[in-house]
Amino acid sequence: MTTDIRVPTLGESVTEATVATWFKKPGDIVAADEMLCELETDKVTVEVPSPAAGTLAEIVAAEGSTVGVDALLATLSEGAAAPAEQPAAKPAAAAPAASAETVDVMVPSLGESVTEATVSTWFKKVGDTVAQDEMLCELETDKVSVEVPAPAAGVLAEITAPEGSTVDASAKLAVIAAAGTVVAAAPAAAAPAAVSAPSGKDVEDAPAAKKTMAEAGISRDAVTGTGRDGRVMKEDVAKALTAAPAAAAPVAAAPMPRAPVPADDAAREERVKMTRLRQTIARRLKDSQNTAAMLTTYNEVDMTGVMELRNEYKDLFLKKHGVKLGFMSFFTKACIHALKEVPEVNAEIDGTDVVYKNFVHMGIAAGTPTGLVVPVIRDADQMSFAEIEKAIAEKGARARDGKLSMAEMQGGSFTISNGGVYGSLMSSPILNPPQSGILGMHKIQDRPMAINGQVVIRPMMYLALSYDHRIVDGKGAVTFLVRVKEALEDPRRLLMDL
Known part of the structure; x- marks a missing residue:
């Protein structure tokens, strides 16, 4: 059958x-x-x-x-x-020689140039029976999460790298013994979150659901499983986060105090170890401040022209290309146009050399539950509006799902960061090294403007260009931002390459 x-x-x-x-x-x-x-x-x-x-x-x-x-x-x-x-509960079910066989669980390939990872979550505990390819644990590298499957079926005999430990690319994580091997169970405190279903048997939640719950800081009790026998699926966690965002929000770690903390306050604090992604973000941003001679220049842009053009063609655009026409393709095109005139903003310093890029690999900063990532749209200067919008949508979805590879976040020559989606009115973005420029977009807000001697209300946005003054002079930075402003206030210039 x-x-x-x-x-x-x-x-x-x-x-x-x-x-x-x-x-x-x-x-x-x-x-x-x-x-x-x-x-x-x-x-x-x-x-x-x-x-x-x-x-x-x-x-x-x-x-x-x-x-x-x-x-x-x-x-x-x-x-x-x-x-x-x-589960092989009876030793007699296994061959006599099998009980002596063990298989080492090793760190899988972490990707080019990645040499270590942190063990973030164990889905199994010592003594558990595992099936071949069943997810055992999850590792965190600087940019991506890596799930480790069981190389063979059997019993998890030993965990050599507990949660929170740092392992190199060739380290041993655990040992799997042959089915039927009797293994002393780990202390109850180390048991993974498993729930007892109404049917009376233990139900192991989906690995992706466990990962999402851990990242969001949501309790297993706050999620209603819709899988068979009450199994929690990834979609169940998403529904719980939408229904109760306050309960699902992770508790932020308080900064380390410089002075002794009263006992009453200390009892109400929670200390949470930074993820490797957050540690990498912190390190790279500080390195950027320490290395580059970073300055920021500002301007403002009247978004009337872009908004009118978008409203006029958005339905036809969606019908023909199957993707919505957003603002990001206009900003990407405007930046590409300006980078051609001011190529040093699209360059980088390598020792005593300046490396000019005859292409534009555009980084689009995206916020995710685990931190800020910058997927790169390669050869954006060769793309149409529709191709840019499709690439941004695809990269954004992969970023939110944690599916981006290291290669997709490397090699960018310029970056756009849109703090306006969070309501930011003005900010100074930090460079994404080794790049020499980053454009900060902000909230569109109606403001009174003087136009031809009349006060009119216009949708205005502040723009900020942070640049490395070692390679970009003030004149070049201001010129770049003015060209972006001109292209956005009259989008027809982009079509005419003016």
């Missing part, structure tokens, strides 16, 4: 997805509700659980393939093979 595994409902108006990762391979024994694969749509990541216990017989849709709703992903054989997936 076989069971078909099909693409689940992907959400309103979403008709297709890409098979991102298979956690199992043909021949693997799986438990009911165990994660089989992960699908990616334009906006969300969808995990596909096993509908029943059994053996994965065939994978029909390989990684990288595009599938529609209800498409066949794989087939599952049930019956005789199913009992084998139950």
Whole structure:
């Protein structure tokens, strides 16, 4: 008897997805509700659980393939093979020699130039039975999170790198013993968050859901699981965060006081270790201040022309290109136009040399639950408005989902940061080294302006250009910002390359 595994409902108006990762391979024994694969749509990541216990017989849709709703992903054989997936509680079920076999769990490849990581979360504890490819723990590097699957089925015999420890690229994380091995369980305090379902059996929440709960600082008790037997899925955590943002907000770590803290105050403080991403952000920003001779020049732009042009063509734009026409493509085009006239803003210092870039790899700063990241749109100067908008939407979604790779955040030549989406009226952005310029966008606000001797209300935005004065002179910085202002106040100049 076989069971078909099909693409689940992907959400309103979403008709297709890409098979991102298979956690199992043909021949693997799986438990009911165990994660089989992960699908990616334009906006969300969808995990596909096993509908029943059994053996994965065939994978029909390989990684990288595009599938529609209800498409066949794989087939599952049930019956005789199913009992084998139950936790090996009886030593007699294993071969006599198997109890002596162990498999080391090593740090996986972390990416080019990444030499160490921090163990952020263990999903299993010593003594737990694990299936092959089941997620054991999660590591944090400077930019991305890396999940570590079990290299073999068995029992987690030892954890050699506990949560919070720093490991290098070749370190051992844990040891897995053969199924049936009796292992002393770890102290109860180290047990992962698992809930008891009404059916009376333990339910392991989805790894992506655990990750999201940990990042958002939300308690497992505050989330209602909609998976089988009450299993918490990633979508359940998102709903809980939307319904109760105050309860879901993580508690911020108070700054280290310079003076002794009264006992009553100390009891009400909470100390939280900075993530590696936050540590890297702090280090790079401070390095930027210490290295570059950073100055900021300001101007303001009347957004009337851009807003009118956008309102006139936004429906046709969406209909033809399948993406909304936003402000970021106008700002990206305006910056590209200005960088051609003032190339030193698009350059960098390498020792005693100045490296001028004959291309524009535009960094678009994006806020995520774990910190600020800057995905890079390569060769933005060769793109149309539609191509830029599509790239920004795709990179932004991957940033929010934590799916950006190191390569996607490297090599930028200039950066745009939009603090206006958070309500910022004026700020001085910090350079993203080794770049020599960054443009800060801000809130659009109606203000009275003197136009042709008359006071009129116009939608105005303050612009800020922070630049490295070692390579960019004041004249060049002011000229750059004026050219951006001119292009935005008369967007037709962008079409005419004026």
